[in-house]
Amino acid sequence: MCASGAVTRSTLRQQIADALRDEVLAGRLLPGREFTVKQIAEQYGVSATPVREALFDLSAQGLLESDQHRGFRVHQFSVADYRAMVEARALVMDGVIRDVFRDQAPSRHGGYGDALVSVRRRAEEAARAARCGDLDILIGYDLRFWREVGGLVGNGYISDFLHRLRVQAWMFAVPYLRGDADMRDWLWKGHAELVAAITHRDRDALRAVIDDYNGHALSWADRLADHPATPGRP
Template sequence: MPAWASRPTVPVSAPAAVPEQSRGEHTHSEPPAPGIVARGVVERTSVRGQVLDALRAALVSGDLAPGEVYSGPALGERFGVSATPVREAMQQLAREGAVEVVPNRGFRVTRRSDRELAELAEVRALVEVPVVTRLARTVAPARWAELRPLVRATTAAAVVGDRAGYAEADRVFHRALLAFAGNDQVVRVADDLHRQVGWSTSDLAVDAHQHVVLLDALVAQDCGAVGLLVREHIGG
C-alpha cells in the first residue's frame, strides 16, 4: 500500500463540549483534556496536522456539533496546544466548507441541508462515475487486488461503529481507486467533495458492503454494474 494511503493516527478523542452563553449563541469552552502535547521541539506543521486530524474526527463523531461556535483558544486548551495551530487547522476546514468563520468569535460548524448534501453528491457522481466506469474497462482485473486491504479497513471500522475511522478509511479507498486513472486533479477534486459529504453516511455496514460489491464488479469488468454501484454508493 502506498504511504499516503495509510490512515493517520488521530491522537485526540474530543470530549463533548460545554456551551458558554454569549451574544445569544453558544460559544464552546472546554477544560484541558489529554491529547496533543508537544514534546521537545515539535514541528509546527506536525502539530497543525494532528489538530486537523482531531478536528475532523470530532466533526464526524458529532463532538463538534453543526451550528455551534467554537473558539480557537478554547479548542487549543482542550487539545493541549496553543490557539495558533487550531486556528490554522480551522482555516483549512473553512476552505473545505466544514466550518465558517465567525468574526471575533471563532468558527461555526456548517449545518448542511438535505438539498446541499444532494447537490454535493450529484457533483461527486459527475466526477467519479465516468472515471471509475472507464477504469473498469481499462485496468487489468488482477490490479484491483491492491484495494482489498482498503476495503477490509472500511469493513473493520463499520463493524465497531467507528465513524471517524470509517470516514477516513472510505476517503482513502476512493483516493486509491481514482488514482488508477492517473489524473491528480480528479483525485484532488473528488477528495475535496468527499470531505464535504463524507460524514453524512448513516449506515456504515451497508456503505462498507458496497465497497466489496463494487470491487467484485471491477474485477469482473462489468462496466454497467460499476456505473450503477458508484452512483448508488455516492448517493448521486
C-alpha cells in the first residue's frame, strides 16, 4: 500500500507540474502572475502536498519563483535572458555538432533508423504549425522534436539541459508572439532541413541549419530590444 500510494502521489505531482507548465507555455499564466499552493490545490481539487512539490519542481526548472510569504510567481525573463539562453544553446550545440556521429556508422546505432522516422514526423508537424502560425500546436511538436533530436546524440545530460533552455525560451517568447501581427515571420520553420542534414550525416549542413536557428532567434531578440513591447500586446 505504501509503495502504491507513493507512486500515485508522484504521478499526481508530475501531472500538476505538466499542467501548470502547459498553462505557462500557452500564455494563460503570464510572467509576474502570483498564486499560492492553496489556490492551485483548489483549482485542481487535490491536496496541498503534491501541489507544493510540483511548484517547487517548476521553481527548480526556472519557471517559477518562490516567496515564503507570498507563494509563487511566474518568472519573468528579460530580452537579455532570452539572448543568453540562445547563446548558451549555441555553444552547447556547437560542441555536439563537432562530436556527433564521430567514427560511427549508422548501422552501429540501435534503432537509429526508427528514431529518425519519428523525428522526421515531428519535423513535418512542427514546420506545418509554424507556417500556419498555430502557436499552441507548434510548441508541443517543437519541444518533442528537439527532445527526440537530442536523443539521437545519446547524452541525457545535454538533452535535458537543452530541453530546459527551450522551455524557458518558449515561456519568454509566447506572450510577445501572441501580440505580434508578424508572428508567422518569426516562427522558425527549418525542422525538415535539420532532419535532412542529420539523415545524410552532413556536418556542414547541420551546422548551417543550427546557425540559422540560433541567428533567427537572436534577430527576433534584437527586434524586441529595438522596439520594446508589452507582452500580449502588439
